[in-house]
Amino acid sequence: MATENLNLVPFVSVENMMDLVLETGIDHSLAELAQYIEEDFLRWENFDKTPRVASHSAEGVIELMPTSDGRLYGFKYVNGHPKNTRSGRQTVTAFGVLAEVESGYPLLLSEMTILTALRTAATSAVAARYLARPDSTTMALIGNGAQSEFQARAFKALLGIDTLRLYDLDPSATERCRRNLSGLGLDIMACGSPEEAVEGADIITTATADKQCATILTDNMVGPGVHINAVGGDCPGKTELHRDILLRSDIFVEYPPQTRIEGEIQQLAVDHPVTELWRVMSGELEGRRSEAQITLFDSVGFATEDFSALRYVRDKLAGSRHFIELDLLADPDEPRDLYGMLLRRQVVLDHQHTA
Amino acid sequence: MATENLNLVPFVSVENMMDLVLETGIDHSLAELAQYIEEDFLRWENFDKTPRVASHSAEGVIELMPTSDGRLYGFKYVNGHPKNTRSGRQTVTAFGVLAEVESGYPLLLSEMTILTALRTAATSAVAARYLARPDSTTMALIGNGAQSEFQARAFKALLGIDTLRLYDLDPSATERCRRNLSGLGLDIMACGSPEEAVEGADIITTATADKQCATILTDNMVGPGVHINAVGGDCPGKTELHRDILLRSDIFVEYPPQTRIEGEIQQLAVDHPVTELWRVMSGELEGRRSEAQITLFDSVGFATEDFSALRYVRDKLAGSRHFIELDLLADPDEPRDLYGMLLRRQVVLDHQHTA
Structure with a gap:
């Protein structure tokens, strides 16, 4: 089991996202992303859809946007705070996760500030191809x-x-x-x-x-x-x-x-x-x-557009070096022995201490 | 602005969580965590409460559990997949984020498989102190x-x-x-x-x-x-x-x-x-x-218990080395110039290429 590295989840940082997009080319990234978005709109009825879950405050909003096609599950965390620019912050920042429905295990954690900017523009252009x-x-x-x-x-x-x-x-x-x-x-x-x-x-x-x-x-x-x-x-x-x-x-x-x-x-x-x-x-x-x-x-x-974007990034990572792996998930040698993992870590630490 | 490193978010991996808990001591961690949980139960009416958002499938469930006290916002991603143990995976894995309501910016990303195990046990013990x-x-x-x-x-x-x-x-x-x-x-x-x-x-x-x-x-x-x-x-x-x-x-x-x-x-x-x-x-x-x-x-x-746990971990990180910083948030020199950040990255890459 341990050799599968079930604990590791690929993470795409802001810098890696930029490198991924620039390596692909901005125009080409937008075109590829548009294709994923269109594919998912065309199987709209496959998706588990729900309005986003918003937490409003005087300063802005924090939202979670989940959706699933029954095979993959994705969600985005996104904020909207117009006054943020006053402190040098972004009005909108975002990150998201794609997971496997069968196991519930995350497959990808990604920055989504840049990715949301790209998917919003790609969605607008896809719509305009049908409407303009x-x-x-x-x-x-x-x-x-x-x-x-x-x-x-x-x-x-x-x-x-x-x-x-x-x-x-x-x-x-x-x-x-x-x-x-x-x-x-x-x-x-x-x-x-x-x-x-x-x-x-x-x-x-x-x-x-x-x-x-x-x-x-x-x-x-x-x-x-x-x-x-x-x-x-x-x-x-x-x-x-x-x-x-x-x-x-x-x-x-x-x-x-x-x-x-x-x-x-x-x-x-x-x-x-x-x-x-x-x-x-x-x-x-x-x-x-x-x-x-x-x-x-x-x-x-809408959440499906973020799902499409995460799906796109995950596919782009195959053979790419633009990600790191995060030790996000506990992976004990024996699945039911979470506590035992803690005990074994203590042994390692004790050994490091005396070594 | 750049010197503030607004792009970086502390991340507590599974290994760092274990080290944090073991350094504190398991009993002491449970007692401290219980105190945070009790504090938040005692200000129950401050919290924005909502039932978790669940995505059910034949194999299990993926849930998002958000809550906020008006100053901090927290959510947990957690799955429940009983058959996971057959493939060497955990039935329940989790991670979570604590964010600042005022800016919507994440303050902490943390593994929560181990943390959930601890908070569930601490909550049970807190309740039993009043009920047993x-x-x-x-x-x-x-x-x-x-x-x-x-x-x-x-x-x-x-x-x-x-x-x-x-x-x-x-x-x-x-x-x-x-x-x-x-x-x-x-x-x-x-x-x-x-x-x-x-x-x-x-x-x-x-x-x-x-x-x-x-x-x-x-x-x-x-x-x-x-x-x-x-x-x-x-x-x-x-x-x-x-x-x-x-x-x-x-x-x-x-x-x-x-x-x-x-x-x-x-x-x-x-x-x-x-x-x-x-x-x-x-x-x-x-x-x-x-x-x-x-x-x-x-x-x-309930979501407030995860909020308490994330709040506890964040406080424990002060002066600790048990975390890394992730480049999770886009931080352009000028907040409205997200696209310009991409252009400037291209210049860096071009320079690396010719250097």
């Missing part, structure tokens, strides 16, 4: 925080977006986003207002971070044919779009019970019609039906 | 698996139990338990039946592991004045005591909404009267009222 006009080339990107460059990269890699129109309340955020995205062949405009940013945009991505209801987009800003990718509104009391836009849009969501609590549609009646994204992917329901239709992906981030 | 007869010296220990020696140690350390009467369906488990507990000054009897084990016992501890309803104790086996410490029945469909015993006992529980689903009292009506342990500890309600009363601690294990 196929000839889309220009994206407005409103909110130029930590998620913005990942969205830009994913839409470039997966949809061929070549023009970005950036806006943030904080011009230095826009400038940083523009600088970070330079040299990729993107045509980038820094805009002075949300109104200017949406001019001529085929896709509008909103990714602002305040924990409050804001109206980033008003009704008159959204013309026919636009696809709105609403990423920032993702908890109770936090929305980005004016309600009138929602009433003119066909709304697509990940998991309705969670989105009705956390998404833009918390502004609507609980029975307002929405379409589950997986049903569009499977071909059961239509996504975009016309040139003029306004489509809205009311994205809040 | 003060002159108790003899404990029957039915089910001699991984939890059994920890129970014995805790009852010896915290209540002065000096005589053990062991029984297990598997005589080799009893023999191992007896051998592991030798040399501690305990008077230990290996018994051939549960009936023999309970003879003259002041306290009966049941800690069997099968995931099914079993009747370890029948009604005629429980005499007046006994305290029953029922540890093994801890999920839906898994009980250890005959229903008639429950009807004759005063029943004490951790968190009624969870115990009614998972504990022995799942056999009773949903409004059967039970007493919350914390109300006894606080002096609001009586524990043992008479010599003849039968008391039952229907223990299922």
Whole structure:
């Protein structure tokens, strides 16, 4: 038994995650990750789904997001604390675990701050492939925080977006986003207002971070044919779009019970019609039906997407050196003899002491 | 910012947990842990409590157990897979995280297989101090698996139990338990039946592991004045005591909404009267009222106990070398510049490559 090293669980640190992604290439990582996400959306009914378990405080929220496909189990720990940037901390940090359902043993522990940024962007791009006009080339990107460059990269890699129109309340955020995205062949405009940013945009991505209801987009800003990718509104009391836009849009969501609590549609009646994204992917329901239709992906981030991301990282680790092994699980020589393991450790320590 | 090492989270491996416990001494660790558990029971109303989030499968269960006191947040991942021993694995393994509510940042990642064994035993002993007869010296220990020696140690350390009467369906488990507990000054009897084990016992501890309803104790086996410490029945469909015993006992529980689903009292009506342990500890309600009363601690294990255990470990780490630091959290120089961190890592890698 001991030779199997049942106690060890692979751990992917932040640095190893960066190295894994950079070795693969950011565009290629996003494309591969999108494939895992799409695969899991296409077997949506296999998943044990539950709204995330949230612990709210005045400063923010800590959430656990579990799901399982019956063979693998995954969960993510994620926080959301808008004031964290004041102390040099991230608004959102995350880590997660993938485990084997048959034994309950963890298979992987991974940082998920970077991984969540990648999977959120990849999910947005996957949704847009079904919902945006196929000839889309220009994206407005409103909110130029930590998620913005990942969205830009994913839409470039997966949809061929070549023009970005950036806006943030904080011009230095826009400038940083523009600088970070330079040299990729993107045509980038820094805009002075949300109104200017949406001019001529085929896709509008909103990714602002305040924990409050804001109206980033008003009704008159959204013309026919636009696809709105609403990423920032993702908890109770936090929305980005004016309600009138929602009433003119066909709304697509990940998991309705969670989105009705956390998404833009918390502004609507609980029975307002929405379409589950997986049903569009499977071909059961239509996504975009016309040139003029306004489509809205009311994205809040769902546990299956993190599951897909963990599954992706685990597969990437095969043959990779970008992880270490943690002595996370007790592995006594005889399974029922946990206490005996402690006694045997005492013998080792006594020996070290006298040696 | 970088000098604060905001990315690093202390990690206590299985080996480090053993060394921490052995350095402190097992008895002393149990006593200290009991104090933390009792402290948190005494401020029960401060905690955000919720039944654990369970993912059941044919083979077992994976659970997440979160709680918070408004200042700290903790959760435990724990599995329960009875068939695991066939492949040399533990029935129960666990790990957990303590985090700061204000920032959502994890403060500690720890193995919790050993820690759960310790906290379960410490909780049982804390409860027994309020519920068992003060002159108790003899404990029957039915089910001699991984939890059994920890129970014995805790009852010896915290209540002065000096005589053990062991029984297990598997005589080799009893023999191992007896051998592991030798040399501690305990008077230990290996018994051939549960009936023999309970003879003259002041306290009966049941800690069997099968995931099914079993009747370890029948009604005629429980005499007046006994305290029953029922540890093994801890999920839906898994009980250890005959229903008639429950009807004759005063029943004490951790968190009624969870115990009614998972504990022995799942056999009773949903409004059967039970007493919350914390109300006894606080002096609001009586524990043992008479010599003849039968008391039952229907223990299922609650999230606050894991929270107490994580809080204890975190305090023990101050000035200790029994941990390593994990690069778990992304810590960009500028908090909103997560993508920029990836770009800067690319520069480092390019440099390493050409160097």
